[in-house]
Amino acid sequence: xxxxxxxxxxxxxxxxxxxxxxxxxxxxxxxxxxxxxxxxxxxxxxxxxxxxxxxxxxxxxxxxxxxxxxxxxxxxxxxxxxxxxxxxxxxxxxxxxxxxxxxxxxxxxxxxxxxxxxxxxxxxxxxxxxxxxxxxxxxxxxxxxxxxxxxxxxxxxxxxxxxxxxxxxxxxxxxxxxxxxxxxxxxxxxxxxxxxxxxxxxxxxxxxxxxxxxxxxxxxxxxxxxxxxxxxxxxxxxxxxxxxxxxxxxxxxxxxxxxxxxxxxxxxxxxxxxxxxxxxxxxxxxxxxxxxxxxxxxxxxxxxxxxxxxxxxxxxxxxxxxxxxxxxxxxxxxxxxxxxxxxxxxxxxxxxxxxxxxxxxxxxxxxxxxxxxxxxxxxxxxxxxxxxxxxxxxxxxxxxxxxxxxxxxxxxxxxxxxxxxxxxxxxxxxxxxxxxxxxxxxxxxxxxxxxxxxxxxxxxxxxxxxxxxxxxxxxxxxxxxxxxxxxxxxxxxxxxxxxxxxxxxxxxxxxxxxxxxxxxxxxxxxxxxxxxxxxxxxxxxxxxxxxxxxxxxxxxxxxxxxxxxxxxx
Amino acid sequence: xxxxxxxxxxxxxxxxxxxxxxxxxxxxxxxxxxxxxxxxxxxxxxxxxxxxxxxxxxxxxxxxxxxxxxxxxxxxxxxxxxxxxxxxxxxxxxxxxxxxxxxxxxxxxxxxxxxxxxxxxxxxxxxxxxxxxxxxxxxxxxxxxxxxxxxxxxxxxxxxxxxxxxxxxxxxxxxxxxxxxxxxxxxxxxxxxxxxxxxxxxxxxxxxxxxxxxxxxxxxxxxxxxxxxxxxxxxxxxxxxxxxxxxxxxxxxxxxxxxxxxxxxxxxxxxxxxxxxxxxxxxxxxxxxxxx
Numbered sequence: 087x088x089x090x091x092x093x094x095x096x097x098x099x100x101x102x103x104x105x106x107x108x109x110x111x112x113x114x115x116x117x118x119x120x121x122x123x124x125x126x127x128x129x130x131x132x133x134x135x136x137x138x139x140x141x142x143x144x145x146x147x148x149x150x151x152x153x154x155x156x157x158x159x160x161x162x163x164x165x166x167x168x169x170x171x172x173x174x175x176x177x178x179x180x181x182x183x184x185x186x187x188x189x190x191x192x193x194x195x196x197x198x199x200x201x202x203x204x205x206x207x208x209x210x211x212x213x214x215x216x217x218x219x220x221x222x223x224x225x226x227x228x229x230x231x232x233x234x235x236x237x238x239x240x241x242x243x244x245x246x247x248x249x250x251x252x253x254x255x256x257x258x259x260x261x262x263x264x265x266x267x268x269x270x271x272x273x274x275x276x277x278x279x280x281x282x283x284x285x286x287x288x289x290x291x292x293x294x295x296x297x298x299x300x301x302x303x304x305x306x307x308x309x310x311x312x313x314x315x316x317x318x319x320x321x322x323x324x325x326x327x328x329x330x331x332x333x334x335x336x337x338x339x340x341x342x343x344x345x346x347x348x349x350x351x352x353x354x355x356x357x358x359x360x361x362x363x364x365x366x367x368x369x370x371x372x373x374x375x376x377x378x379x380x381x382x383x384x385x386x387x388x389x390x391x392x393x394x395x396x397x398x399x400x401x402x403x404x405x406x407x408x409x410x411x412x413x414x415x416x417x418x419x420x421x422x423x424x425x426x427x428x429x430x431x432x433x434x435x436x437x438x439x440x441x442x443x444x445x446x447x448x449x450x451x452x453x454x455x456x457x458x459x460x461x462x463x464x465x466x467x468x469x470x471x472x473x474x475x476x477x478x479x480x481x482x483x484x485x486x487x488x489x490x491x492x493x494x495x496x497x498x499x500x501x502x503x504x505x506x507x508x509x510x511x512x513x514x515x516x517x518x519x520x521x522x523x524x525x526x527x528x529x530x531x532x533x534x535x536x537x538x539x540x541x542x543x544x545x546x547x548x549x550x551x552x553x554x555x556x557x558x559x560x561x562x563x564x565x566x567x568x569x570x571x572x573x574x575x576x577x578x579x580x581x582x583x584x585x586x587x588x589x590x591x592x593x594x595x596x597x598x599x600x601x602x603x604x605x606x607x608x609x610x611x612x613x614x615x616x617x618x619x620x621x622x623x624x625x626x627x628x629x630x631x632x633x634x635x636x637x638x639x640x641x642x643x644x645x646x647x648x649x650x651x652x653x654x655x
Numbered sequence: 656x657x658x659x660x661x662x663x664x665x666x667x668x669x670x671x672x673x674x675x676x677x678x679x680x681x682x683x684x685x686x687x688x689x690x691x692x693x694x695x696x697x698x699x700x701x702x703x704x705x706x707x708x709x710x711x712x713x714x715x716x717x718x719x720x721x722x723x724x725x726x727x728x729x730x731x732x733x734x735x736x737x738x739x740x741x742x743x744x745x746x747x748x749x750x751x752x753x754x755x756x757x758x759x760x761x762x763x764x765x766x767x768x769x770x771x772x773x774x775x776x777x778x779x780x781x782x783x784x785x786x787x788x789x790x791x792x793x794x795x796x797x798x799x800x801x802x803x804x805x806x807x808x809x810x811x812x813x814x815x816x817x818x819x820x821x822x823x824x825x826x827x828x829x830x831x832x833x834x835x836x837x838x839x840x841x842x843x844x845x846x847x848x849x850x851x852x853x854x855x856x857x858x859x860x861x862x863x864x865x866x867x868x869x870x871x872x873x874x875x876x877x878x879x880x881x882x883x884x885x886x887x888x889x890x891x892x893x894x895x896x897x898x899x900x901x902x903x904x905x906x907x908x909x910x911x912x913x914x915x916x917x918x919x920x921x922x923x924x925x926x927x928x929x930x931x932x933x934x935x936x937x938x939x940x941x942x943x944x945x946x947x
Contacts, residue, residue, distance in 0.1 A: 164876075167889075170889045170890075170892045171889055171890040171891075171892070173725055173726045173878055174878040196876040196877075197878060199872050199888075199889075199892075200892055201892075203869070203872050206781070206872075206873070207872060207873055210781060210782060210785040210789075210873055211785075211789075213782040213785065213786070214782070214785050214786050214789055214790050216789055216790060404910055404911070408699070408700065408703070408909070408911075411700050412700060412701060412702065433696070433700045436697055436700065437697075437700060437701055532725075535725075
């Protein structure tokens with residue numbers, strides 16, 4: 087009796103393995119022959135998102151010519167998601183349907199992970215010569231370097247001819263020649279550089295309610311800022327009777343030296359970046375500039391006076407963003423949206439309804455030119471695989487990108503279906519006012535899956551778009567009107583040092599060692615664990631050259647920048 | 656006699672005291688993770704996680720955010736399929752292999768063991784595996800890519816082999832005299848005597864498959880196939896990009912609460928299974944390691 091049961095169990099397990107493993111393989115292979123569009127379009131379920139509605143913006147001109155040969159091209163696109171926590175668009179998404187019907191393209195959109203996992207996925211596919219047709223070249227260090235690597239391996243194709251097929255997109259997305267030049271390798275355009283996610287979006291802010299309480303003036307220089315920071319640390323600005331506040335809060339972001347969070351400090355001395363961009367005659371690392379040493383001396387003074395949260399060298403961004411809404415800091419460097427957007431500001435407002443952050447201008451010092459920070463961010467790098475180009479898919483990719491930049495594609499991919507997910511007001515701005523169902527609004531969390539490509543391939547930072555993305559609001563607790571864009575406008579209007587050409591710089595082979603040595607010494611000087619004198623500083627600079635060959639990196643970098651025309655010879 | 660009892664008592668006291676300290680060291684972080692997952696956002700933003708929080712103050716917002724995610728049911732189902740099928744396949748392959756290798760009369764036994772050990776010492780790299788799975792076998796977007804490559808674990812084979820070697824040869828011999836072949840001996844005699852090792856090794860495999868994270872990222876492009884660990888990672892990473900949140904997200908839980916809830920949700924199935932097979936667990940690993 088037992089034996090048949092055991093045999094039956096074994097058979098069940100084996101069947102289970104066979105069926106369960108084989109069943110969930112619905113995704114079509116990229117090269118499979120496409121089915122005719124009408125039979126592939128699924129029926130929209132009533133519970134599905136509204137973007138499954140069969141109609142789209144009716145006023146848009148058709149992208150494909152009616153006389154075109156209806157040959158459907160399969161395009162596999164790999165890109166990161168705008169909202170990683172949201173799923174990918176469903177198979178019956180109106181976006182796929184429209185692209186198939188209007189462009190004769192069978193788009194397969196694959197979301198790749200952020201960080202090192204995404205890079206490994208690209209690397210593995212590259213090693214197997216299995217890169218998708220069109221993909222985002224992701225890297226944890228430098229996306230341009232990834233493009234260079236793939237180009238060396240002969241895995242990507244030039245796109246010069248494709249640019250000519252997308253005149254509209256060139257105007258809206260590829261209108262910055264210096265950005266586009268970053269993907270020019272060996273004289274050929276080997277990829278597209280998309281628009282960055284709003285440049286110059288971070289800035290320096292201060293607690294105005296603390297300033298008022300202590301009767302202090304708004305600081306404009308590093309010296310004045312120190313006086314304010316000291317008062318914020320020592321004079322109990324929140325009035326809770328505890329010594330629990332710091333003048334300045336921040337953290338080290340893992341880059342170089344002062345990182346991004348304290349770059350404003352060095353910006354006051356004209357050297358906010360790793361590289362000394364103002365010194366075109368003798369371009370090199372900022373540490374060579376005497377102003378950097380002066381800034382470091384001042385920064386050390388702040389640390390010794392304990393007006394900076396002493397944990398800055400060890401905490402991470404998450405911890406920092408727990409601390410400032412707890413009222414620990416009076417001055418900080420923060421992203422405008424992380425500070426003032428509706429998803430973030432209420433954490434602070436709930437704790438301190440009378441609290442108020444205001445923007446600070448770029449601090450000045452006695453060292454001449456001052457900057458709020460440096461800016462050099464570029465958007466995502468995209469490339470066409472050689473395999474796709476050889477298969478003649480280039481023009482279809484160009485057609486798809488051009489459609490993304492057309493009114494029809496831009497609104498559908500960036501905001502959803504007009505009338506359901508968004509409306510356009512009389513000024514041409516996207517709004518969610520007056521929608522029949524507010525939970526279907528394009529910026530509702532549940533709708534994020536339908537606009538997953540927006541930050542990577544769709545948005546171009548036009549004023550109406552930015553206004554739609556970062557709307558004003560009134561806080562629940564204090565009923566305070568908040569305008570994230572007011573912060574952004576102030577920040578971006580400050581003097582910033584242009585370091586866009588920094589994207590051309592190629593990391594040296596010993597980057598990890600060099601960076602570790604640089605950062606360890608910077609923090610030792612800043613935190614006071616190592617004497618900071620002109621002699622010890624000179625010794626550090628000498629060690630950079632003697633032990634880590636920094637001077638050669640500078641020479642190589644100068645040549646790269648000169649060859650690219652970013653630096654005068 | 657009295658002295659001996661006092662020594663015993665002292666020894667027991669020391670042992671129990673030591674174990675108590677170990678238990679506390681384990682429980683404190685676990686307790687903190689539980690509390691963090693239950694701390695309401697406003698409490699957390701005021702002062703972090705309190706050590707003790709009354710049950711009526713608990714917030715399940717982090718669990719709610721995880722469990723009500725539209726992809727959660729599908730991801731959980733995928734993880735269950737991967738774990739159940741993977742464990743079944745692993746045992747199905749490991750048991751006969753270990754049984755055959757446990758037989759000292761197997762021709763070329765040492766060479767086979769050496770070959771198996773070779774794969775243990777010199778692990779094949781990512782790219783060759785990718786080429787085999789994605790290109791040769793075309794298992795992209797197929798759960799077989801997650802289940803089959805790690806189906807036979809060398810350590811597990813060796814532990815199971817040692818266990819089978821511990822079963823008295825006389826029992827198998829008597830079965831042979833009664834006319835049983837090797838398959839019948841394995842099925843009718845060895846396996847019923849091997850419940851501890853089957854459950855132990857089964858648990859090892861199940862934990863591996865349940866936590867499988869990297870290979871799904873590599874081979875499963877279709878998000879409908881992603882297992883639970885990948886989904887939880889995506890949710891957590893999404894919370895990290897708060898400066899790019901331009902949609903009206905209802906944030907009811909802190910990122911730390913979400914992380915803690917993710918940790919607890921992921922370990923829950925294994926925590927539930929473990930007590931059920933605990934009594935076999937020690938026996939299984941010990942018997943596998945002891946050879947008379």
